[in-house]
Amino acid sequence: MKHLLKLLDLSGDEITDILNLADQLKYEQKHGIPHPHLQGKTLGMIFQKASTRTRVSFEVGMSQLGGHPLFLSASDMQIGRGEPVEDTARVLSRYLDGIMIRTYAQKEVEDLASFGSIPVINGLTDFCHPCQVLADLMTIREYKGKLAGLKMCYIGDGNNMANSLIVGGLKTGMTVAAACPEGYRPDPKVLDFANASPNFTLTDDIFAAAKGADVIFTDVWASMGQEGEAEQRRKAFAGYQVSRELLAVAKPDAMVQHCLPAHRGEEIAADVFESHAQEIFDEAENRLHAQKAVMVKLMA
Ligand code: CP
Ligand code: NVA
Numbered sequence: 001m002k003h004l005l006k007l008l009d010l011s012g013d014e015i016t017d018i019l020n021l022a023d024q025l026k027y028e029q030k031h032g033i034p035h036p037h038l039q040g041k042t043l044g045m046i047f048q049k050a051s052t053r054t055r056v057s058f059e060v061g062m063s064q065l066g067g068h069p070l071f072l073s074a075s076d077m078q079i080g081r082g083e084p085v086e087d088t089a090r091v092l093s094r095y096l097d098g099i100m101i102r103t104y105a106q107k108e109v110e111d112l113a114s115f116g117s118i119p120v121i122n123g124l125t126d127f128c129h130p131c132q133v134l135a136d137l138m139t140i141r142e143y144k145g146k147l148a149g150l151k152m153c154y155i156g157d158g159n160n161m162a163n164s165l166i167v168g169g170l171k172t173g174m175t176v177a178a179a180c181p182e183g184y185r186p187d188p189k190v191l192d193f194a195n196a197s198p199n200f201t202l203t204d205d206i207f208a209a210a211k212g213a214d215v216i217f218t219d220v221w222a223s224m225g226q227e228g229e230a231e232q233r234r235k236a237f238a239g240y241q242v243s244r245e246l247l248a249v250a251k252p253d254a255m256v257q258h259c260l261p262a263h264r265g266e267e268i269a270a271d272v273f274e275s276h277a278q279e280i281f282d283e284a285e286n287r288l289h290a291q292k293a294v295m296v297k298l299m300a
Contacts, residue, residue: 003113003120004294006106006128007167008193015172019138022286022293029064029289036066037300041097043067045123048074048103049224053260054123054131057287058100058295065292067299070096074103089116098299104225119298121291126160126225127187131294132259133164135286137172140215142286143255143279148173153213153250155179155206156240156267157233158186161219161259166194175199179209181236206239206246213250217257218242218267234266243269255279 001014028035043062047055055071062069074080079088085108092099093116101109101120106127113120122130141147152169154162158180166186169176176194178186181204185191194200203209210216221237222230247254256268256276264270273280 001297004130004298005109005113005120005122007130007133007164007171008189010171012171012173015134015137015168018134018290018293018297019141021296022134022138022289023141025292025296026286026289035064037296038062038065038067038097041067041299042070042095043098043100043295043299044070044072044092044096046072046074046077046079046099046101046103047123048080048101049124051102051123053284053287054100054102057291058123061288061292061295064288065295067097067295085111086115088112089114093117098295121294121298124160126223128164128167129160129259130164130168131287131291132161133168134290134294136165136217136257136259136283137168138286138290139257139279139283140255142282144214149175150214151175151177151212151251153177153179153210153216155209155216155218155242155246156184156237157219157221157223158184159219159223161217162186163190165217166190166200170194170197170199173199177201177203177209177211177213179203179206179240181240184233184236207249210246211249213254215255215257216242216247216250219259220261220263221266237267241267241269242272244272247272257283260284 059069089112098119100123102123104126106125109122152174154165163186166176221233258280262268
């Protein structure tokens, strides 16, 4: 593994290796055991979009590993004024030991990796959110003790989160059921991969998708960059809410996960959010541990 660009590039074993290392690093951090695997290394973090969790967890994670995080707002860089990504990649490769990038086009991340000579980590694109889903899988494993054989349900927009959850779930042996309205389905590349598996179903019936689920995921109806479509999307996703009624058809001990930020009263009911807050904020915490594992695998 040279980069983390999308989960489609990883094998199930590679994902499991990252999760195992993440568990170990979490244990070490909780017990005050130093783990300075990246001493003297610098991670550049390019942000074209807003972030709370990704920025803070990468920054803190790099510090805990003994390295140095460098926050780079794209609007303050020449890339924001049109300097080509192939030049940015070659320049940054001379200074840094790794790059994390959050941007719109998946191609920009792939180009950064192919023109540069250092590891590139995808911190969210319109296509996928692999770091988030590694943390999600880590959290499910913590609560359920395994992944293989469990049923994951995704309700809502077939967006970056849906794309990564479907791939990550199937690659780790889960059954995945997605409920997305027509016109808001997951990416065709993801559906090509998923439809080859007997463990995948796509429907517009949220109750069919949630039936017997061990874990239910949802995400916002309008992602970053889609603010102008918010009204139209509110109509398209009416009825696609993770509510108490929906949870009633899942397993009695089903988890609820949300990558955050959450819009209570839209994709998730406020009472469901609060009654599953412990596991949702464990999920947010696990961004730190999962990404430290990714950085160690790629940069140590
Ligand atoms: N879940 C997530 O990526 O959060 P941020 O947008 O705050 O980084
Ligand atoms: N789908 C959301 C995820 C945010 C972490 C977005 O892209 O805005």
